[in-house]
Amino acid sequence: MKLFIDDADIDAIRYLTEYYPIDGVTTNPSILAKTKRDPRETLKQIRSVIGEERTIFVQAVAADYEGMINDAHMIMDLLGKNTVVKIPSVPVGFKAIAALKKEGIPTCGTAVYTAMQGYLAAKAGASYVAPYVNRIENMGYDGIQVVREIQDILDACGYDCQVLAASFKNSRQVKELAAYGIDNVTCSADIIKGFAKNAAIDGAVEDFISDFQALTGVTSMTDLK
Ligand code: G3P
Numbered sequence: 001m002k003l004f005i006d007d008a009d010i011d012a013i014r015y016l017t018e019y020y021p022i023d024g025v026t027t028n029p030s031i032l033a034k035t036k037r038d039p040r041e042t043l044k045q046i047r048s049v050i051g052e053e054r055t056i057f058v059q060a061v062a063a064d065y066e067g068m069i070n071d072a073h074m075i076m077d078l079l080g081k082n083t084v085v086k087i088p089s090v091p092v093g094f095k096a097i098a099a100l101k102k103e104g105i106p107t108c109g110t111a112v113y114t115a116m117q118g119y120l121a122a123k124a125g126a127s128y129v130a131p132y133v134n135r136i137e138n139m140g141y142d143g144i145q146v147v148r149e150i151q152d153i154l155d156a157c158g159y160d161c162q163v164l165a166a167s168f169k170n171s172r173q174v175k176e177l178a179a180y181g182i183d184n185v186t187c188s189a190d191i192i193k194g195f196a197k198n199a200a201i202d203g204a205v206e207d208f209i210s211d212f213q214a215l216t217g218v219t220s221m222t223d224l225k
Contacts, residue, residue, distance in 0.1 A: 001183060005024075005025045005188075005192065009035070014049050029059055057128075058075045059110060060088075065099075069100065072087070084128065086110040089126075090111070097109060097126045098124045100125075101125030101126075108126060109121025113139075121161075126161055130165070133147060136167075150163055164185070165186070
């Protein structure tokens, strides 16, 4: 399962990219708004931090068809290869997804709340569909189940499209999707750090080092005399 950072905080992206097995970064207009900076500068900086080989997802903001296509071209010109344009999974978005596919521009049908909405984005030609797990759960529905249903539909229909599950509140939601074989998830920096963060882990690692130090007087194999 590929793991993306759903964040535009440059320091967090730099840290996670250095230490964690990260496949790229996803953004949306709300995430970019939190930076209070020119989004073009933020996006170029993210590209510079993650390198050309990782993938960046950037959303077209315009609400109309022509505007979506123009936004997609601008995003691709700005960020180069390994860029995916997020397009809201609404009727005008389905039209834009289909047109961009003809141009060879990969898209992600985003803002997905129902399985059949995901089906439409995939059928239109999206390379990814992004269901919003926790937002669905906040509405009183089973977000995990919606993602499973979309995965089942993609498999059954044979679309060349992957799930990019988004909007998580905790590790358990991500774990359930990993166990189901979902291809991609995107999580905030804090959720990712939470995968391997608790007092028991820190305590175990500290104990190993202090036991070794009690035996040898040093804290690494290479410091042995
Ligand atoms: O891009 C979609 C995703 O980032 C939404 O996450 O946490 O705002 O529900 P959230």
